[in-house]
Structures are given as C-alpha cells and as structure tokens.
Amino acid sequence: MIPDPVWPAPVLAAVQLADAVFCAIPTGFVTRCLDDVGLPVRYRPFLPVLKFGAAAGLLAGLWIEYLGAVTAAGLILYFILAVAAHIRVRDIGRNMLNASVILAFSAFVFVTFL
Numbered sequence: 001m002i003p004d005p006v007w008p009a010p011v012l013a014a015v016q017l018a019d020a021v022f023c024a025i026p027t028g029f030v031t032r033c034l035d036d037v038g039l040p041v042r043y044r045p046f047l048p049v050l051k052f053g054a055a056a057g058l059l060a061g062l063w064i065e066y067l068g069a070v071t072a073a074g075l076i077l078y079f080i081l082a083v084a085a086h087i088r089v090r091d092i093g094r095n096m097l098n099a100s101v102i103l104a105f106s107a108f109v110f111v112t113f114l
Contacts, residue, residue, distance in 0.1 A: 001065055003112035009068055012075070012109045013058040015102065020051035033095045037085040050078070061113060072110035079103035 003009055022030045026044070034044060054075055061068020079102050086096035 001113075002062060003068060003109075005112060006062065008105070008109045008112050009058045009062060009072075012072070012102075012105060013055040015105075016051045016055040016058070016075070020048045020055065023051060024048035036091050036095065037082075037089055039085070054078075058109070066113075069110055069113035072106055072113060075106040076103065076110060079106055 019030075023044070026034075054071055057071030057074075058068055061071055079099050082099040083096060083103060086092065086099060
C-alpha cells in the first residue's frame with residue numbers, strides 16, 4: 001500500500017541519509033552530541049549503518065507493503081531512546097529538540113504507512 005500522503009517518507013529518508021553521512025564522516029557537531037549523551041565510541045560505527053538502512057527501508061516501503069511502517073516504527077524507537085539519552089544527561093537544548101522533532105515526524109510517517 002502506498003502511503004498517503006507519499007512525500008513524508010522520502011523526506012524522512014533524506015534526513016536519515018544526511019544523518020548517516022554526518023555520522024560516517026563523523027562531523028564535529030555529531031561527535032559532540034554523541035559525547036554529550038555518553039555514547040561509547042565502540043558503538044558509533046553502527047549508527048551510519050542503521051541510518052542508511054532506515055533511509056533504504058523507508059524508500060523501499062513505498063513499494064514493499066509494511067516495510068515502510070516497520071522502518072518508521074524502528075525510527076520511533078531509536079528517537080525515543082535518543083530523547084531519553086538527552087534527558088538523562090540534562091541536555092535539554094537544540095540536540096534534544098532535533099531528536100524530538102524527528103521523533104514526531106517519524107510517528108507521522110508511520111501513520112501514513114498504515
């Protein structure tokens with residue numbers, strides 16, 4: 001089933017693709033954010049893989065029934081954990097706002113796939 005409207009899934013996929021690139025490089029602001037929440041360095045190489053996979057899953061979900069919804073659900077879980085990590089370290093600023101906005105948008109994308 002094609003999501004309605006269709007545009008949110010490719011937009012979220014583009015956000016995840018850009019974030020994957022930023023994590024793969026890694027850029028200074030991403031490194032600072034991950035340092036702030038205390039994510040161990042040994043886990044950081046998995047982030048680009050997860051984010052590239054999320055982008056691919058969202059786009060493939062436009063043709064493969066349920067894949068987009070499952071991928072969006074995974075992103076909801078990921079960003080719940082991200083927001084919780086920011087709250088845990090009292091990083092209540094731009095980084096938590098970014099994670100919260102993407103969490104909300106992921107939930108919207110999930111609903112479009114239903």
